[in-house]
Amino acid sequence: MSRTEQLSRQTGTEEKGKGRWLALSVLVLAVLLVAVDATVLGLATPSLSEDLKPSGTQLLWIGDIYSFVIAGLLVSMGSLGDRIGRKKLLLVGATAFGAVSVLNAYATSPEMMIVARALLGVAGATLMPSTLALIRNIFHDPKERSLAIGIWGATASAGAAVGPVVGGALLQHFWWGSVFLINLPVMIALVLVGIKLLPESKNPVAGPWDLVSVGLSLVGVIAVVYAVKEVATHGLTWEVVATAGLGAGALYAFVRRQFTLPSPLLDMRLFKHRGFSGAVLADLLTVFGLSGLVFFLSQFLQLVQGRGPLEAGLAELPAAVGAVVTGLIAGNYARRYSVRSVVAGGLGAIGLALAVLTVIHKETGYPLLGVALLVVGLGAGFSFTVTADVILSSVPKEQAGSASAVSETAYELGAALGIALLGSIVTGVYQGFTAPAGAAGPVADAAHESLGGAVEAARSLDPATATQMVGAAQDAFVDGLRLASGVGAAVLLVTAAAAWFLLKGQRLQDGTEH
Numbered sequence: 001m002s003r004t005e006q007l008s009r010q011t012g013t014e015e016k017g018k019g020r021w022l023a024l025s026v027l028v029l030a031v032l033l034v035a036v037d038a039t040v041l042g043l044a045t046p047s048l049s050e051d052l053k054p055s056g057t058q059l060l061w062i063g064d065i066y067s068f069v070i071a072g073l074l075v076s077m078g079s080l081g082d083r084i085g086r087k088k089l090l091l092v093g094a095t096a097f098g099a100v101s102v103l104n105a106y107a108t109s110p111e112m113m114i115v116a117r118a119l120l121g122v123a124g125a126t127l128m129p130s131t132l133a134l135i136r137n138i139f140h141d142p143k144e145r146s147l148a149i150g151i152w153g154a155t156a157s158a159g160a161a162v163g164p165v166v167g168g169a170l171l172q173h174f175w176w177g178s179v180f181l182i183n184l185p186v187m188i189a190l191v192l193v194g195i196k197l198l199p200e201s202k203n204p205v206a207g208p209w210d211l212v213s214v215g216l217s218l219v220g221v222i223a224v225v226y227a228v229k230e231v232a233t234h235g236l237t238w239e240v241v242a243t244a245g246l247g248a249g250a251l252y253a254f255v256r257r258q259f260t261l262p263s264p265l266l267d268m269r270l271f272k273h274r275g276f277s278g279a280v281l282a283d284l285l286t287v288f289g290l291s292g293l294v295f296f297l298s299q300f301l302q303l304v305q306g307r308g309p310l311e312a313g314l315a316e317l318p319a320a321v322g323a324v325v326t327g328l329i330a331g332n333y334a335r336r337y338s339v340r341s342v343v344a345g346g347l348g349a350i351g352l353a354l355a356v357l358t359v360i361h362k363e364t365g366y367p368l369l370g371v372a373l374l375v376v377g378l379g380a381g382f383s384f385t386v387t388a389d390v391i392l393s394s395v396p397k398e399q400a401g402s403a404s405a406v407s408e409t410a411y412e413l414g415a416a417l418g419i420a421l422l423g424s425i426v427t428g429v430y431q432g433f434t435a436p437a438g439a440a441g442p443v444a445d446a447a448h449e450s451l452g453g454a455v456e457a458a459r460s461l462d463p464a465t466a467t468q469m470v471g472a473a474q475d476a477f478v479d480g481l482r483l484a485s486g487v488g489a490a491v492l493l494v495t496a497a498a499a500w501f502l503l504k505g506q507r508l509q510d511g512t513e514h
Contacts, residue, residue, distance in 0.1 A: 020138050022197050024148050027131040028155035029190040030094055033183055034124055036166075044167065046302050047176035049452030054110035056427050056449040061114050063423065064225075069121030072221035074409040076214040078129035079265040083209050086130045086137075087200040091191055093126025098187030105177035128411075132404035136392045137201040146331025146389050146508060153327040153385045165317070168310030213265040216254035221409075223247025225417060270403065275339075276394040278502025279387035280410045282343055285495040286383055287414030288421075289354065289488035296426050296481055303451050304362055304474045318370050322377025323384075330385035331508060339386055340503035344496045346382030349375050351492030357485040362474055389508055422484040429480030436468045451477045 045059070054062060081089040100119045107113040135152060139145035167179040224247035230240045258264035271277050301312040326346070334342045353375040356368070391407045430451065435444040443461065447454035447469060454473035458466035 019197070019199075020144075020148075023138055023199060024135065024151060026190060026194045026197050027090075027134055028152060029186055029193075030090060030127045030131050031152055031155045033094065033097060033186045033190065034127055034156075036182060036186070044171060044176040044179045045299060046452045046455075047171060048113070049450060050456050051176060052107070052110050052113060053453070053456075054113070054450075056431070056453075058110040058114065059450055059452075060423055060427065062110065062117060065114050066117045066121040066124065068222050068225055069118045070125045071225070071409055072218040073122060073125035073214075074129055075217050075266050075406065076209075077125040078133065078404055078406075080209055081126070081130045081133060082202055085200045085202045086133050087194070087198045089126050090130035090134070090198070091194055093123050093130070094187050094190045094194070096123035097127065098184050099123075101180045101183040101187075105180040107177070129404040132388065132392060132407065134198065134201060136404070138199065142393065142508060143331070143335075145392070146334075146385075147328070149389050149392070150328045150331055150385050153330075153381065153388065154324040156323075165310070165313045168308070168313030172308065172310050208263065210257070210261060210263075210265055213254055213257055213261070216250045216257065217265070220247050220250035220254055223250065228417060228421065266406065270394070270406065273394050274502060275390050275506040276403075278499060278506070279343075279390040279394075280406055281502065282347060282383060282387050282495060282499045283407060284410040284414040284417075285491055285498075286347060286350065286380065287411050288418040289350065289492040289495070296423065296477075296484070299451055300360075300478070300481055303455055304478060315366065315369065316373060318374035319377035319380075322374045322379075323381035324377075326378050326381030327385045328381075330382045331389060333382070334386045334389070334508050339390060339506040339508060340500050342382050342386050343503055344500040346379040346386075347492050347496035347499055349379030350383070351489045351496060353379070354485045354489035354492060358482045358489065360478065360482060360485075362478055386508070390503070390506060393508060418488075422488060425484045425487060426477065426480035429483055430473070430476045433472045433476035435472065436465050447473060 045063070048054075048062070049059060077089065077093075097120065100116065100123050104113065104116040104120060107116050131152065132149075135145065135148050139148045166182055170178040170182070223243050227240050227244035227247060230237070230243070255268060258266055258268050271280075297316065298312055301307045301315055307315065330342060353372045356372050360369070388407055391403055394403065427450075431448050433448075435447055443457045446457040451473055454470060458470045461469065
């Protein structure tokens with residue numbers, strides 16, 4: 001080979017290498033888009049409650065309908081990206097996500113807000129599977145891919161940090177809807193840069209997109225999660241039993257149909273891989289344990305401890321910082337030690353941190369909260385990064401969209417179930433508080449709907465009665481938060497033990513793919 005040919009090949013390799021990392025920078029913008037949106041909602045909940053005056057049930061729906069819809073559509077959208085092209089789906093979804101964010105910002109009623117969040121879930125379902133699938137196809141060297149996944153996860157955590165801080169600053173000066181408008185500049189940058197930098201990839205032999213399977217997965221997931229939510233909130237009723245039966249039947253039909261299709265939306269044989277199944281289970285139960293706590297923590301910081309929105313956002317930073325740090329090094333640690341030790345250790349750390357939160361009270365100092373949040377972030381960074389790597393490494397790159405969708409479905413389904421069940425524990429305990437004698441009728445009813453409703457209703461009372469009612473409501477809310485933290489801790493510790501056995505012998509790849 002001549003010197004000129006050597007230089008030409010070296011230059012081409014360097015350009016290709018730079019192109020991979022530039023493409024990754026576009027993908028992490030999409031992750032940032034979704035992560036920021038998820039965190040600012042919790043921060044904006046008190047202001048949103050004051051303006052739209054949702055009931056306690058409506059407030060839970062505003063919080064979890066986005067995750068319900070995303071969970072129901074992720075598998076379908078991941079499969080669609082495999083068929084029509086992941087880049088195309090990502091850019092269309094990002095455009096829709098930005099547009100629907102405007103609808104969220106200007107919602108004028110709880111019902112409109114729920115619908116807007118559902119539409120945002122439809123758009124959001126196109127983003128996350130596409131980003132992971134593109135990473136799987138862009139990075140063929142396993143060590144580079146581990147780093148790319150670490151950056152992907154770290155960006156999600158950074159978004160969780162940026163969202164509350166920027167959102168808190170906005171809430172100090174503008175109305176609650178402004179927190180959704182911060183999606184727009186990110187979306188615009190993503191689309192404009194992504195058109196030029198992202199490579200297109202898809203499964204060349206994926207076959208047609210089965211609309212019957214799409215409908216079955218959507219109906220099945222939403223119906224089952226709705227039934228779980230209603231049991232936790234209102235107990236077992238015939239309506240709940242019928243809904244659960246409908247959902248279970250739809251999911252059973254979905255699974256059976258996948259085995260009969262020559263080109264299924266989801267290859268069910270993936271779950272025969274123990275490492276794949278263990279990683280998916282770890283994702284689902286980790287988020288289940290975390291999500292209900294995170295959803296209500298912003299309310300605790302603002303409505304119980306009296307912090308402003310910006311201060312509350314800054315108070316939650318340690319979790320994001322911890323996840324960023326460990327997400328970047330998780331792949332190296334999993335190779336040096338083992339996958340199961342890193343994942344189980346991360347899950348155990350989160351469980352212990354949640355257990356510490358069972359002793360919090362209204363006057364709990366920030367050092368305890370800050371350390372607990374930092375440990376939660378450190379554990380989540382280790383666990384999520386390695387499980388995502390395991391899931392992607394377990395399948396051929398042609399099936400990256402489907403595998404990514406399974407990973408994200410577990411994440412979003414865990415979030416939906418966590419908010420529904422753990423959130424319902426908080427709400428159930430909260431609604432049991434006794435309002436003072438001076439607060440009766442409609443005022444007491446409004447106070448029992450939510451803590452934000454109690455603070456708002458107290459403004460119509462005399463100062464002494466108002467102080468007594470808000471104090472009782474805050475005590476009940478903290479009692480519910482402690483109980484939910486204990487349940488979350490138990491779930492995480494059991495999941496850590498399960499991951500230790502399910503991920504036995506699992507290794508991350510070392511050799512370059514060809």
